[in-house]
Amino acid sequence: MGLVKSEKEIELIRESCKIVKNTFDYIKDFIKEGVTTFELDTLIENKIKSYGGYPAFKGYRVNGKRFPSSACISLNSEVVHGIPSKNTVLAVGDIISIDIGVQKNGYFGDSAYTFSVGEISSKKKKLLEITNESLFKGIAQAKDGNEVNDISSAIQNFVEGSGFSIVRELIGHGVGKKLHEEPPVPNYYNPQNKYRLMKGMVLAIEPMVNYGSPNVKTKSDGWTVVTADGEPSAHYEHTVLITDSHPEILTI
Ligand code: MG
Ligand code: MG
Numbered sequence: 001m002g003l004v005k006s007e008k009e010i011e012l013i014r015e016s017c018k019i020v021k022n023t024f025d026y027i028k029d030f031i032k033e034g035v036t037t038f039e040l041d042t043l044i045e046n047k048i049k050s051y052g053g054y055p056a057f058k059g060y061r062v063n064g065k066r067f068p069s070s071a072c073i074s075l076n077s078e079v080v081h082g083i084p085s086k087n088t089v090l091a092v093g094d095i096i097s098i099d100i101g102v103q104k105n106g107y108f109g110d111s112a113y114t115f116s117v118g119e120i121s122s123k124k125k126k127l128l129e130i131t132n133e134s135l136f137k138g139i140a141q142a143k144d145g146n147e148v149n150d151i152s153s154a155i156q157n158f159v160e161g162s163g164f165s166i167v168r169e170l171i172g173h174g175v176g177k178k179l180h181e182e183p184p185v186p187n188y189y190n191p192q193n194k195y196r197l198m199k200g201m202v203l204a205i206e207p208m209v210n211y212g213s214p215n216v217k218t219k220s221d222g223w224t225v226v227t228a229d230g231e232p233s234a235h236y237e238h239t240v241l242i243t244d245s246h247p248e249i250l251t252i
Helices: 007-030 037-050 122-140 148-161
Strands: 072-075 078-080 095-104 107-116 172-174 181-185 202-205 208-210 216-218 225-227 233-235 238-241
Touching: 007 037, 007 095, 007 107, 007 238, 037 072, 037 095, 078 095, 078 208, 078 233, 095 122, 095 233, 107 122, 107 233, 107 238, 122 148, 122 202, 122 208, 122 233, 122 238, 148 181, 148 202, 181 202
Parallel strands: none
Antiparallel strands: 072 078, 072 095, 078 225, 095 107, 172 181, 172 202, 202 238, 208 233, 216 225
């Protein structure tokens, strides 16, 4: 499909994004000490389905393997794609990133937040603030006539200028009839990326920021991406529509 969406397609994407937003509004009150990530996942799945949507990650296939859960839930040194589990119990001081994708009527919405469980260290607090702020620096560049690289550079410069590092193995993406479409939206400047932004494009912008080194690895479960040095990582994401004036955040 084209990078530029029709009015009708944008309305359908908007509807899926609204379900993502409402699910976050609902789930945030359940994020507490003693709760398992499996319990959160079940609540998320039921909420999405109550709106007639389908959790986009459930059964999402990579290299012949299907993701088993409705949301990706990643704690502390887990970067993304954490699998919810009955054995993962939230404790005070944890940071927990929840990534929710929704499909309804064939169109997708995608967003992520990193939450704190009770009081967290000042180190983690700073990481969350910088990652969230970097997302908005990127979104501010999501304008007709700019390039994808303007988004990428804004995020990279802010994050690295703040003393943190950008994960390179995972990037943002277009959103539409598929959860992951063109264009690629890296969180770092890439001279090979020539994509120009046009009114009607829909992008998921999603910085993944590490406290320590940028290096990551995948755990033996085949999904969970963790920092190589065991330091914490944060992730925020919004689905954004390019307009002829300000970017419109569809998942807020
Ligand atoms: Mg996502
Ligand atoms: Mg995404």
